[in-house]
Every structure is written in C-alpha cells, then in structure tokens.
Amino acid sequence: MKLRKVAVVGAGITKFVRRAQETAKELSYHATKMALDSCNMPLEEIDSVVHGTAPDAFDxxxxxxxxxxxxxxxxxxxxxxxxxxxxxxxxxxxxGWYLVASGMYDTCVVVCEEKMSSCQPHPQGAFLTIFDHTTERPLGPNLLWIFALEMNRYMQVHKIPREQIALVSVKNKRNALDHPSAQLGAELTVEDVMNSEIMAWPVTRLMVSPTSDGAAAVVLASEEVAKKITDNPVWISGVGWNLDTAYWTNRDLYYPEYVEKAARMAYKMAGIKNPREEINVVEPYDPFAYKELHHLEGLLLADKGQAPRITAEGITARDGKMPSCPSGGLLGVGNPIAAAGMMKICELFWQLRGEAGKRQVKNSPRTGLAQAWGDLMQVGTVVIMQRGD
Amino acid sequence: MLETGIRLHGTALEEEDFKTHRVFYTTDIPKLQYAWDCGVAMGHYLKGLKQGKLLGTYCKKCKRTVIPPRVFCELCFRNMDKWVELKDTGIVNTFSICYVTWDMKKLIYPEIPAVIEIDGASKGKGILHLLAEVDPKQVKLGMKVKAVWKPKSEREGSILDIKYFKPI
Structure with missing residues (x-):
C-alpha cells in the first residue's frame, strides 16, 4: 500500500493543573484553538477530527x-x-496519521483531553475496575499495586538501586520548571525523592506523577497541504503499536516486550537501523520514575537493565547526547492521561523546529520519538517524528 | 513555539475557591450494579477453589499450563486440551508493601500484594494474591509460599477462599 507523507504543522496546549476551573469542553477548545491558530488554519480547512480521551469514568x-x-x-x-x-x-x-496517510483526508486535527478531578474523592477510583472482577477485584487492589509490583520486579531482576530510579524524578521535575504548562516542576535532590513518603514499596510519593486536568492538540496535513502552510513541517516518519495479554500475572514484568514490538514497527517504517544513534530526542512515558527507564529499554535505546546507567551518566539530560523527557514529562508537567501523551508529541514538534525556548535540547535534533503506555500494563504506542529538510 | 513563561489557558482551583463559593459545581452519584457470570473456565476454577484446589488449563500444542485458566489458548488460538490440578504452593515472582488505600488514606497495617508463580503451572504463570504471616522486610523474590485456606465450611467458590499465602 502506498502511504502519503504526513506532517505535523501546528500544536497547542493548556496548563496542566490538579483541578481546573475550565470544563473538559473548555480545555479541549483552548488546546484545539491554539493548535489551529499556530498554523493559521481555519476550522473549515480541517477535513477530519480525532479525539483521544481515557476512561468515561473520570468524567x-x-x-x-x-x-x-x-x-x-x-x-x-x-x-x-x-x-x-x-x-x-x-x-x-x-x-490521525492513517486518516491522512491513507489518502482519505488532507487534514486532521488530533485533540487529547483529560479532566480527572471530577472523579471524587480520588480519580484512582476510576481505575479500580480495570482489574479482573472474579480473580483480582475481591482482593481489593489499587492502581499503585501494579506499578509497585512491576518496579520491584524490574529493580530486583537487574539489581538496580532505588537511588538510580529516583534520579529520573529529579531530572524530569527540574526540566518541567521551564515548561509553561507544568504542574509539578521542582528542584529536588535524590534524597528528597528517596525520603518522600513510601506509598507502595518501592514507590515513594515523588516517584509518582500527579493527577491532572489539561488538554493538548496537533494539526496534521498531507505533504501537499503542509508545504502550503509552513516552511518548517515535522514529518511523522514511523508509527507502531502493540498489545500484550491482559493476563498480566502470566508475563515477566521486568521487560515490556510489547513496547519493543511497537518500537520495531515504527523503526522499520521510519527506516531507522540504529535507534541509539538516530533518535536524537526521546519522550518516553514516565507516569512513574522507573517507567522512563523501563521504556527506554523497551524502545531499544538502552540495553536491558542499563537505562539507569545512561541516566546517571547524563546521556538523557537535556544537554546530553539523547535527551529524554526534556519537557519535564508526566512527573513534572503533569499527567492528564490522554493529554500527557499528546504533550510529548507537541514537545517533539517544538524541539524539532527549535522552538522550545529554555527547554530546547542542545544537539539540534533531526529525529525524535514519543511513546505512551497503558491499559493493564499492556499497550505500547510509538510515534517517530523527523525535521523536514 | 512554546517558550518558558508564555501564558496558557487553564485556571488552577484551590480549596479556598470552593469554601468561599467563588466557583460553583454540581454533583451526582450514578448507581450502577453488575452481576458477572463467571463463565465456563472461571466457573470451574471457582468450583476448584471451593474444594481447596487450584486448577489450571493445559495446551498440548504450546506445552503450556496456565493459571488463571481459560478455555482457549491465546497463543495458538484453539481450545485448551485439559484441566490440570496444580499445587497450592508457589514462589513469589514480585511483591509490594502498600501503605495506602486507593483514595490515598493511610493503612495502619500495610498490605503485601504479590504475584505468585504456582507450582505445577508453566514457568512464570502466576496469580495475584496477598502475603501474610510474614515480616514485610523478610519478603524476597523467589520465596516459597503456600496458600492458607478458609475452613471448608466457609468457602464459597471465590478467590477469597484462599485467605492469603504464607512462607514455608
């Protein structure tokens, strides 16, 4: 099948806050409007719309x-x-990409929004129903369990000290100080993260992203349309996604195979042979500190068990060889579920165009990768973006 | 362009805004009730639990015994071949020590959820359950554990027929 080239030509975002005065509709509108205005695109010229939002139960x-x-x-x-x-x-x-790549439409606006704060007394309540109703829910699980179980397995298989995982929180929350949407930017030390309250061992409070309200959006266009709109399009050069089994107690949680499969699909499409050399900036999904490391490995950007080392060596710092979460990630910018992944797509758009201001990475990146993860520790989604030359 | 310091939409609310009625909100508590049929595989599994047995299913093509059991093999996509009675012992694959409830209230006694690989199932095939009768600091990966069952008269065909697993 012949696929058309698809570019990102505009992006928009709201602030991420714990509880927003704006409704879900108002947040979606502001992000969408900002994305359209950023590329002077009137709504009449948009052929199709994709909206990403997580459980109905939040709202x-x-x-x-x-x-x-x-x-x-x-x-x-x-x-x-x-x-x-x-x-x-x-x-x-x-x-949105395949609506345009397929030739079906020339333009598409993709909007992701989450307003978690409506769910009382805590949005975690909406997550309780992801567990199997016969074999798991009677045990009274909460969402922290699965992250803590996965983090512990990852840590113990590779003998990774928790301090090295805490470093991800320090890096991302510091990066977020420069992001205008950020909810939890902070200057912290590894000790601060280690000494914060233990929620579910080995997870401490500062290793967890917050719950948030917010929205983010991008405008996609076919090559022909993109070149009329901007001299500086950012191409979507590869996409991949993959789902593992929902029988999560039957898998070895130390490594996300499904993320690797999604990444390999995207690398193949983008013609990337050596991801560690060719990916210049990466936004892996970091709802918990260890997840950034787990995902860098799944994305084949570090050897198994070696992501903590490259983090400690500064390779993933904003001025490093392969900056990871220069936005500040979910740990720092916030985690309005669907909007958090889209925030990463927006960040790559700004980074690859050299428009990220104080957050701008120093290696004049040509290619970036964004990844998100979800369901019952089960799905990997990957987008590779490339600066147009 | 998204530079530091740019003003974006999105207005953060504080407790004070609600106390002083600066902003309004409405509430509703939707009431939904469900009755889940346990189905063929799970029905058999629950019957086993009532009898004090852990049951898995076996796929001869993939040479795999899995628990929780299912009627079909998701790898080769055909019917499972037979039921297998497993042991009520296993090893800790991973665990956590959880100090909070789902709505972030502190627990006085932490809970120890764990994935337990069940003896007799294929390597790595486990179930979620809780550990008890153990000092949380002593729990290790690979630790051998055994199910502690409710007395027979109190079992009702539920995963809670196993009270918890304890070290052996």
Whole structure:
C-alpha cells in the first residue's frame, strides 16, 4: 500500500493543573484553538477530527468522545475517538496519521483531553475496575499495586538501586520548571525523592506523577497541504503499536516486550537501523520514575537493565547526547492521561523546529520519538517524528 | 513555539475557591450494579477453589499450563486440551508493601500484594494474591509460599477462599 507523507504543522496546549476551573469542553477548545491558530488554519480547512480521551469514568459522562466532539472542532465532520488507556495520547495521533496517510483526508486535527478531578474523592477510583472482577477485584487492589509490583520486579531482576530510579524524578521535575504548562516542576535532590513518603514499596510519593486536568492538540496535513502552510513541517516518519495479554500475572514484568514490538514497527517504517544513534530526542512515558527507564529499554535505546546507567551518566539530560523527557514529562508537567501523551508529541514538534525556548535540547535534533503506555500494563504506542529538510 | 513563561489557558482551583463559593459545581452519584457470570473456565476454577484446589488449563500444542485458566489458548488460538490440578504452593515472582488505600488514606497495617508463580503451572504463570504471616522486610523474590485456606465450611467458590499465602 502506498502511504502519503504526513506532517505535523501546528500544536497547542493548556496548563496542566490538579483541578481546573475550565470544563473538559473548555480545555479541549483552548488546546484545539491554539493548535489551529499556530498554523493559521481555519476550522473549515480541517477535513477530519480525532479525539483521544481515557476512561468515561473520570468524567462520569458516558460516550465522552462524542460529548467533547464540538470542543475539538468536530462539529459536522468525520470524527473518531481513540482510546487505549494511558497509551491514548500517542495512539490518537497514529489514528490521525492513517486518516491522512491513507489518502482519505488532507487534514486532521488530533485533540487529547483529560479532566480527572471530577472523579471524587480520588480519580484512582476510576481505575479500580480495570482489574479482573472474579480473580483480582475481591482482593481489593489499587492502581499503585501494579506499578509497585512491576518496579520491584524490574529493580530486583537487574539489581538496580532505588537511588538510580529516583534520579529520573529529579531530572524530569527540574526540566518541567521551564515548561509553561507544568504542574509539578521542582528542584529536588535524590534524597528528597528517596525520603518522600513510601506509598507502595518501592514507590515513594515523588516517584509518582500527579493527577491532572489539561488538554493538548496537533494539526496534521498531507505533504501537499503542509508545504502550503509552513516552511518548517515535522514529518511523522514511523508509527507502531502493540498489545500484550491482559493476563498480566502470566508475563515477566521486568521487560515490556510489547513496547519493543511497537518500537520495531515504527523503526522499520521510519527506516531507522540504529535507534541509539538516530533518535536524537526521546519522550518516553514516565507516569512513574522507573517507567522512563523501563521504556527506554523497551524502545531499544538502552540495553536491558542499563537505562539507569545512561541516566546517571547524563546521556538523557537535556544537554546530553539523547535527551529524554526534556519537557519535564508526566512527573513534572503533569499527567492528564490522554493529554500527557499528546504533550510529548507537541514537545517533539517544538524541539524539532527549535522552538522550545529554555527547554530546547542542545544537539539540534533531526529525529525524535514519543511513546505512551497503558491499559493493564499492556499497550505500547510509538510515534517517530523527523525535521523536514 | 512554546517558550518558558508564555501564558496558557487553564485556571488552577484551590480549596479556598470552593469554601468561599467563588466557583460553583454540581454533583451526582450514578448507581450502577453488575452481576458477572463467571463463565465456563472461571466457573470451574471457582468450583476448584471451593474444594481447596487450584486448577489450571493445559495446551498440548504450546506445552503450556496456565493459571488463571481459560478455555482457549491465546497463543495458538484453539481450545485448551485439559484441566490440570496444580499445587497450592508457589514462589513469589514480585511483591509490594502498600501503605495506602486507593483514595490515598493511610493503612495502619500495610498490605503485601504479590504475584505468585504456582507450582505445577508453566514457568512464570502466576496469580495475584496477598502475603501474610510474614515480616514485610523478610519478603524476597523467589520465596516459597503456600496458600492458607478458609475452613471448608466457609468457602464459597471465590478467590477469597484462599485467605492469603504464607512462607514455608
């Protein structure tokens, strides 16, 4: 099948906050409007709309995608909702990509939004129903369990000290100080992270991203349209996604095979043979500190068990050889589930165009990769973006 | 362009905004109730638990015994070939020591959730359960554990027929 080239030509984002005065629709509207305005694109010229948003249970609104459609510019347009849990923010642009790559449409706006704060008393309540109702829910699990179980398995298989994992929180929260959307930017030490309250051993409070409200959006265009809109398009050169089994107690959690499969699919499409040399900036999904490391390994950007070492060596620092989460990531910018993944796509757009201001990485990146993860520790979604020359 | 210091939409609310009625909100508590049929595989599994047995299913093509059991093999996509009675012992694959509830309230006694690889199942095939009768600091990966069952008269065909696993 002949695929058309697809470019990102505009991006928009709101602030990420614990509880926003704005409704889900208002947040979606502001991100969408900013993305359209950033490339002087009137809504009439948008052919299709993709909206990414995670569980309906957060908002208590069934068919949330449809409810939010007009706020993403979807009024009387071909509209679809994307949803793979936490992986949504990088899955939605993949859906938008194939609408344009297939030749079906010339333009698509992709909007991701989450308003978690509506769910009381704590948005974690919405996650409790992901567990199997017969074999797991009677045990009273909460979402922290699965992260703690996975982190412990990862740590112990590779004998990684927790201090090395804490370093990810320090790096990302510091990077977030320079992001205008950021909810939890902070200057911290490894000791601060280690000494913060233990929530579910080995996870401490400062190793966890917050719950957030926020939205982010991009405008996609075919090559012909993109070249009329901008001299500086950023191409989507590869996409990949993959799902593992929901029988998560039957898998070895120390390594995310499904992320590797998604990455290999995207590398193949992008013609990338040696990802460690060719990926200049990476935004792996970091809802917990260890997840950034786990995902760098799954993405084949570090050997198994070696992501902590490259982090300690500064390779993933903003001025390093392969900056990771220069945005500040979910740990620093915040984690409005679907919008958090899209924030990473937006960050690559700005980084690859040299428009990230104080967050700008120093290695004049040509190629970047964004990745998200979700469902029951099960899905990997990957997008590779490339500066146009 | 997204530079540091640029002003974005999105207004953070504080507790004070609600206390002083600066902002309004509405509430609703939707009431939904479900009854989940346990199905063929899980029905058999629960019956086994009531009898004090852990049951798995075996796929002869993939040479795999899995627990929790299912009627089909997701690898080769055909019916599982037979039921297998497993042991009620296993090893700790991974664990956590959890100090908070789902809504972030502190627990007085931490819970120790664990993935337990069940003896008799294929390597790495385990279930989620809790550990007890153990000092949390002494729990290790690879530790051998055994199910502690409820008395027969109290079992009702539930994963809670196993109270917890303890070290042996």
């Amino acid at each position: 208590g609104v069934h068919m949330k995608g449809e409810y939010l459609s007009e706020a993403s510019g979807g009024w009387r347009k071909p509209f679809m909702r994307s949803y793979v849990g936490g992986g949504t923010g990088v899955f939605a642009p993949i859906n």
